[in-house]
Amino acid sequence: MTLANIRTDYQRASLSEEQVDADPIKQFSIWFQEALDAKVAEPNAMSLATVNQQGRPSSRIVLIKELDQRGITWYTHYTSRKGEELATNPHAALLFFWSELERQVRIEGRVEKVTALENDTYFNSRPLASRLGALASEQSQVIANRALLDERVEKITAQYGDQVPRPEHWGGYRLVPDYLEFWQGRSSRLHDRIAYEKNADGVWLRSRLQP
Template structure:
């Protein structure tokens, strides 16, 4: 079989304007809860796309840690590639893909750092080894080999033990959505797409897009 012959016809559900909440955050919460109940692998995993100074996008998978009416929150190294790109261009796109439910959610908007207090609270709630890894790794920079990375971790472990201060270069981001799209796979590629756009008055405009 060639790659071009690989295809799946989506048959599980449909999505109409009457099925969706007027508030896209409420709608996302509904779909996220359904992904949890369906035991979708890592339902909190999302693609995060940023754009560099050269105008070229880059993407990676991260884990969302919170969402509410303020936006969608994750935590990372501020000096990583994505962090440096967000410093220059504070806009990003998120993508959730719940293949078991034949669903996607696309989210676009402006990104800002969360407060130091919020970053500190989450950092100290992480497993100790994850905290040490955040201290040990200069994310996105070059390193000679795996042993060198493990040596940095061992050094951090010996220095801090269970008492791990949050590095100043590590913390949270929150994307404040301006566009949210819900995609439901359908037969024969006639997929359902319901898009929300934030208007200047702060209200969400809901529309159907062609697949």
């Protein structure tokens, strides 16, 4: 197999300035709904990139849980690697890739924690097994083997039953965007890229980027 020969010629659609909404959050909502309608596999999955104090980046897949004019929200452990990195550098980048539609969306901005009420509301809406797992796991910390994690889950299940308290170290983050880019794959790698950047007055400025 020659890796350099693996390629796909994108031909499904195009993207023009006339097609997109003046508000990038609304435009993202439109594309997200189209991804849902197209039955894209896990359209809510996004790559989250953070940077530590030494300037070293890391990325992982997380799931978007809320979208509104305030930004994009996900939930995790505050003591995880991404939580520690966001504590020292509260800026991040998100990437959605919907291969079935030959589209991707890049989003950048500052990150803030959501309120305790939002944390409790979402945590209590999760399946029981997910709530038990959040309490049992010390995310990103070393553990000797899987059996130890399973034992923790069993102990916590016996202790709390279905009344699982939200751990203080678990909660949500909201990325407040100042940059969004909508990418539509085109033939011969001449892709369409429409970017939005928020200026000092809070106004979204739109531009076309070369592929």
